[in-house]
Amino acid sequence: MNKSDLYFDLKHIWHPYSSMNNPIPCYPIISAKGVYLKLNNGKTIIDGMSSWWSAIHGYNNPRLNKSLKNQIKNMSHVMFGGITHPAAILLCRKLIEITPKKLECIFLCDSGSVAIEVAMKMSLQYWQALGEKRCTFLTIRNGYHGDTFFAMSVSDPTNSIHSLYNYLLPSHLFANAPKCNFGEVWDEKDIYSFSKLIEKNRKNIAAVIMEPIVQGAGGMKFYHPKYLKKVRYLCNYYKIPLIIDEIATGFGRTGKLFAYKHADIVPDILCIGKALTGGMISLSATITTKKIAHIISNSKANCFMHGPTFMGNPLACAVASENIAILQEKKWKNQVLKIESILKINLLPLQKHPKVLDVRVLGAIGVVECFYKINIKKIQFFFIQNGVWIRPFNKLIYLIPPYIIDSLSLKQLIDTISKALDNDQFFIY
Template sequence: MSLTKRDQKHLWHPLTQHKMTPEHLGIVKANGVYLQDEEGKKYIDAISSWYTAVYGHCHPYMVQKVTAQVQTLDQIVFAGFTHPAAVNMSEKLMEILPDNQQKIFFSDNGSTTVDIALKMSLQYHFNQGKKKLKIVAFKNAFHGDTFGAMSVSGLDVYNGPFSDVVLSVDRIAVPTDENCHQVLADFKKLLATNQVACFVFEPLVQGANCMHMHQAKHLDALIALAQKYDTVCIADEVMTGFGKTGTYFASDQLENKPDIMCLSKALTGGMIPMGLTTCTQKIYDAFYANEIAKGFFHGHTYSANPIACAAVIASVDLLKSEEIQTGIKRIQKGHQAFLKSIKPYTKVKKARTLGVILAIDLDVAIDRYGKDRNAIFNHFMSKGIFLRPLGNTLYVVPPYVIKQKELAFIYDEIKEYIHLIS
């Protein structure tokens, strides 16, 4: 019996209405940019498996480093103990983080990094005797699926059933050239109450919001204003981090750096789950006291798992390497040329790129999920390309090791599909 059939007996997949999508393709192997199903067919992983496997699947260097760690130390409680992999990882990560980031707190995934950031922000003020409980986030944001992360997200398709039980959040529009003055005014009005604990945002790209992009200069203005009111600024770099916007982090393109950063996904190159919440010395110092209650009492069983730490070390080494930096530049150049080539296409409503992220809004009416969206997914899978459209938005976030011919194949098939629907 195939994996697809065996899967149906016990497994419940994420983001899936199983009555509408009963079958899930069995993938048995992955290498470089390719996934392979149980029948031997290969697919280019054009979204790096949800932006994780950015160095390609099973990169030899990643495998080597993780294997060595498995043979030395697999797991140890991080409360009361430390270990070489965690210490080495912290030193390695500081080489690429913005200079103001000084402390690292461990968890397991992107959603938990945001939950931790929110708790840190609220307790940061509490520990100083200040009552600041308001949270501000962008409209149409997405920060994860746990309750805190879900609260600051603004996409009803994910949060609808829980709207009455999440944290209260004030929302401001994503700034543009046209509305930036109004957004600043709206934000200042909220900040002037002196009740805003934190401002959480996806820097430069709102991933789940169909790769909506915004400008660094506008975000800089919001961060400067927030920090003037001692409001903690949280950059959710779970999607944007580790090279996707062309720099190590999207925050590198900002003049005003966030107080807290959330990292996951490409953090470990897709090798093993891990999440990190990093912060400034100023944030940490608010918890450093003679009173036990002022400590940050949050913990995950697999915090600082040595194997995951080894994967992070390898990830940072690769990100800084000539191989990967050359790959990022190749993808950027390819995306920019592709955008120019599709300008005459009438079925392209809007197209944009930043770093290795490419997004194309088709001028067709398609729900975010459903049969029409699934038809697009199945079309590209039949061509040997794994894309995961968000409604009428096609996006590409390929592994940095992708070759020019593989990029060209993706571009050609997207053009062919646009011709097909024209």
């Protein structure tokens, strides 16, 4: 990769959440292995982001690589309409193994946002089949569910990256965000706003949708499991389906295989993605109950009206199956516990820093919430110079490293954050 390539990228390639007029600099990565990303100048940097929650086993994992190579010998893709194949069947068998017995019907998708779209369409078609036109969804503030239009509509309308689209989006119901944090004493008043909204609108709500325990891009907040347990109870009471969005939190990130397990509940519709393939290739899934699937299937349409071109992609299914096989060996549990321990010992003390509002740790997630907005361009350059890859947003510097990270590498990530906090030029006052 030469200067000409980088100039072309700058002028013609639009990166996520960036501008074509004044883009945030992009750093050229030419290879990756383990927890290291290699720049085109030969320098290696420690990845603290798992490529946005996904590369949980690090990069170039030999087992995941092998699964892709074996599959591509047979076929890389075949349409899923009217056709099935061994890779999809094996993956769905494994998904049935690791999810609750109640969840029996799997719809394979191609990205996290699409999994949310599918879950919401399922809910609408479910009620339509029952002879009711329910179009409203209930969720909580500070939530984030993806960048496609229906997913944006259930993300926080004011405290989110999607506020400029509000005039186009359908209006839904937003309860106050939980105030009781994970690990704190439960306060029954915390569920009051949600319970009032679900009671008042019980005949219009198609489904409740929640990120379990961890709210991601809406602020990286960790809420009390009792809140989710109460939500499940209220959904049962009013016979309203509960959609759980495990796209970011699934596959061990919070210390449980799925974050909803902290509350000991079972959703009616489960959305998974990101780490489903170990960060190798895009794939997601929406999993629901036989009851919901059968009611939808008995509707006027006689089918569920959705079908992505790359649905059930054999390469993605094959590597997802191997990823789950690795997880089923349960090494991830000790890996995540070790990360959590190091984060608690080394990251939590940053709470005393004058620029820090709060520090939060859960499983393999560490969050430093600052008082001031962060200058992403400047702090990113600093991180690269110090041999780490961390991608902050708004007022948050957070770590979601690969589970295989060693103690020294994790401490280097934390030490670099600590150094950055001491530099005024990285903050916008």
